[in-house]
Every structure is written in C-alpha cells, then in structure tokens.
Amino acid sequence: MASGQLLLFFFLILSAVTLWNFPSSVVASLPGSWEILVSNAGIASMHTAVTRFNTVVLLDRTDNGPSRKLLPRGRCRHDPNDPVLKRDCYAHSAVLDLSTNAVRPLMILTDTWCSSGQFLPDGSLLQTGGNQDGFRKFRKFVPCGPVASCDWTELEHLVLSDGRWYATNQILPDGSVIIVGGRGANTVEFFPPKGKSVPFPFLFEAEDTQMDNLYPYIHLLPDGNLFIFANDKAVSYDYKAHKVVKNYPPLEGGPRNYPSAGSSAMLALAGDYSTAMIIVCGGAQYGAFIDRSTDRPAHGSCGRIVATSPDPTWEMEDMPFGRIMGDMVMLPTGDIIIINGAQAGSQGFEMASSPCLYPVLYRPDQPVGLRFMTLNPGTVPRMYHSTANLLPDGRILLAGSNPHYFYKFNVEFPTELRIEAFSPEYLSADRANIRPVLEEAPEAVRYGEPFSVSMTVTLPVVGIVEVNLNSAPFATHSFSQGQRLVKLAVAAPVMDETGRYKIACMAPPSPVVAPPGYYMAFAVNQGVPSVARWIQLTA
Secondary structure: OOHHHHHHHHHHHHHHHHHHOOOHHHHHHOOOEEEEEEOOOOOOOOEEEEOOOOEEEEEOOOOOOOOOOEOOOOOOEEOOOOOOOOEEOEOOEEEEEOOOOEEEEEOOOOOOOOOEEEEOOOOOEEEEOOOHHHOOEEEEEOOOOOOOOOOEEEEEEEEOOOOOOOOEEEEOOOOOEEEEOOOOOOEEEEEOOOOOOEEOHHHHHHOEOOEOOEOOEEEEOOOOOEEEEEOOEEEEEEOOOOEEEEEOOOOOOOOOOEOOOOEEEEOOEOOOOOOOEEEEEEEOOOOOOOOOOOOOEOEEEEEEEEOOOOOOOOEEEEOOOOOEOOEEEEOOOOOEEEEOOEEEEOOOOOOEEEEOOOOEEEOOOOOOOOOEEEOOOOOOOOOOOEEEEEOOOOOEEEEEOOOOOOOOOOOOOOOOOOEEEEEOHHHOHHHHHHOOEEEEOOOEEEOOOEEEEEEEOOOOOOOOOEEEEEEOOEEEOOEEEOOOEEEOEEOOOEEOOOOOEEEEEEOOOOOOOOOOEEEEEEEEEOOEEOOOEEEEEEO
16 A cells, blocks of 8 residues: 555544544534535536625636536637637526526636636626636626626726736725736736736745645735735735735645645734734645645644734644635634535645535634534535635535536536535524624715614624624635625614614724725624625725
C-alpha cells in the first residue's frame, strides 16, 4: 500500500470513529435541517449570488457542452471557437425565484469559467474575467423582480487590462471594485477602470510550483487597507498608494488558496468598528494537486488573527475534521457555518474524495477548543465547483458541485443539479416564539445617520435586540467575495401603543466599515434572526 493510501486509510478509520459511525439517534439530534428546493435546476452553479429582489443568480461556464436547461426558443449562442458547441442553445446561467423556486434561464455570451464578481452600490452584479473569450470581459447583471426578464449584458466598451482567471473582487469604500490576481496576473486593477493594471509583487512571492496564490482572500479592513491572503502569507495593502503597509506572519499548516482549497472570513465588525479579526481554515496538503492525489487527507487547522493589532499573531485551533473546498457563510448572529467540501485531495477536476457531509458551526465568542460544533449532515456531496449563500430568511442555499470537465451523472460524484437549503438551529420550531418579525425598516440610510426599525415577537423581549447588516457576496471556489457582517449600535427596544417594538439604530459611520450597497438587515433576538429586509447604504 502506498504511503498516501496508508495515510488515508488511518484517516478514514479515525473519521469513522469520530463522525461517520455516530449512532443514528445521535445524528438525528444534531442541530439543523435540510430540504431540497429544486430537484433539477438544469445547471450546476459554480458562482452564486443573492439579489435584493430575493432571487438568486446561478452561473456556470459556457465551454463545457450542453447543460440540462434550454434557452428560450430562438435564442442561441454562436461561437465558432467553442470546443464543444459552435451553436449553443443551452443555458449556462439562470435565476432562481425564492418565492416559488422557479428557475428562469439566462443567456451568458462569453466564458465565465472560474471568474469573479461583486455587487455594485446600485445593486447590479459586476462579473469579471473567465477563460477563452471571457478572459478580459466585464459583464453586468441588473437584477429585477421575479416577473420581469432581466438578463446578462456584456460591457463591450470596456475590457480588463489583464486577463483574469481565478481572480478575486472586493468592493471599496468609494463604490469602485478592485480586481486582484488571477492565473498569470500578479497585478491589480479597478472597475470603473483607472488606467492600466498595477503590479502586485506579493502575489508573485506567494506563488509556488502548484500556484496556490489563486483566488486570494481579500477583506476590507476598518483602517481602509485590504487584508490579502495567498498561499500561507498575508499582507495589509494600501490600494491607493499601491504598497504593502504590513506583513503578517505566515500561517502554519501549508497552502490555503486555490488549488489547495481552504476558506476565509472576517468576523463581524461591532462596537467602535476599529478591530478586525480574520479566520482561515482547512486546505489541502502541499503536493496533492501536483501529484493528482485524490486520497491525500486534508488538514483541519484554522488560524485566527487580529489584523488591526500592532503585533498580530495567528491563534491556532482545529476543526472537528479536515476539509478542503469548505464554504464559510457568515450568519446574522455573527457565527459562521463551514459547509460543503471534501476530506481528501485538492481542487480541480476529479481531484478529491471523501465528501464532507457534516457542516460545522464556528462560534467566535467561545474559547479555543469550544468554538466548533458539528451539525446535522446532509446527503448530497458538494465538492468542486459548489457554493453556499446566506438567504434573507436565514437559511443557507447550497448549489452546484461538478468535479468533471463536462456534465457527468453516472459516476461516484455526479454533476449536481439539485439546489438545497440548510436551516440552522435558530430556525427550529422550538424557537419560533422568540423569532422576531421585522415589520418596518427604511429602504435606504446614510452613513452615521440615526434611524429606527420596528418588530414584533410572540414572547416579551428580554434585553437587547441586535440589528445586523449582512452583505450579499459573490460565492465561488470556497470563498465569498465581499462577504461582511456589521453589527449596528442600537438602543433597547421600546414597545409602542400598537404592540410593536421600536429599535433606535445608528447606521455605520463610514463606507470603510460597510461599503455602499444593499444589505440584508436582520433583527436578532436571543440569537434568532428575523427574515431580513433590504437596506441600501448610501453616502
């Protein structure tokens, strides 16, 4: 038996003891529940985003042959250079209506394979790069209500300065978007364009023989700089002066970015908004990608760092088990769910095995050793090219998983067309009487502006009810680009003559804390969130 196989053997034995052989009664008691929303969406979504109209944009790639959903009659994409379909009448993008679970096909014209995206302040979705004819493309999707017929637009008058394949986007305080990295592109550029791309030597320094600097993790810090993580390295980057202002210590445990497939999130901003904590979890062993080793165990280590500290260090801890390709979803409560992925291999086509069916909950306020909780397992493997997104009702939407170049179904890990939702424990029936209903909230607020919301709840309120703003990120390849949670300063709720509770709130002080755009506003009562209302933050 080869050493890698032997290691996987012992790893799987340990997994069986610790997780997979839980008695059925124990598994049934684990928190959370699952449901199938759509049994066949027609496409496998490798990029997913939730819009302010409570619809979900699903986006695959164009060069992988037929999907399982046709475009409307008479609408076909003609591409003489497409390696599979010169005349392509299949949809490679779609929009899901969360009120009906209906899926409407969209028409994408250029290849979006391993591209990047971000919502703009007006709520439109900017989409950048890809492969082949999409390599230097800007695209935009202006969302609309469920009965309208909005679709993708190619921005023909603009092109990326550098081709972007496996890049990351981040909205900035002025509403522009920085586009960082990509395969063979150790540079940054902006939308709207600000001239030519600018070299970013850090990405070159973070590159290794299997890349591992792709899809860098980017978080906007409250001092206005960017925390950028690639491979096992991180810097604070002043994107205005184009210089690194701080080098963080390396994170032990091996590479964490594509193709080694960890994940990252910034914890909720709260209080005076001056402190930012970042976590990075999971990843493949170095060499798993080069060797095409599907059985090399993933590691489960996590690093957490106070990025705004004058002397930052990584605090290490371990997840319940190793994971690659896990998606981190920031909940309205400030906790994080890590979901999807595999326990061995790396990112890439048919490069992983042993799916991770168990989500875990990360509770940042708990001490080291008590922060992770194993949740109720799913039954659908979500591996390479799968996504996870927070929904306005507090559930998590799971879409995609296609570890094959084309759509393949009669294999161990088939192309996945089902869309699921996972309900965290806060949505359980025994908490319904403390779940608030957000009855009124303004459609837009300005920075530093006082405003109020009103809510109702079955049982009397005890203590403070939080009002928290979740951004709507662009989820792809185990990282949610632009993900952010801001906890607002609030006063104690006061009941009015109608029986509603009124909560006085203060909007974020500046776009450095929360960039302009649309946010899901949740009232959170004793750890249970309401259904969100969308609020636009404006200058």
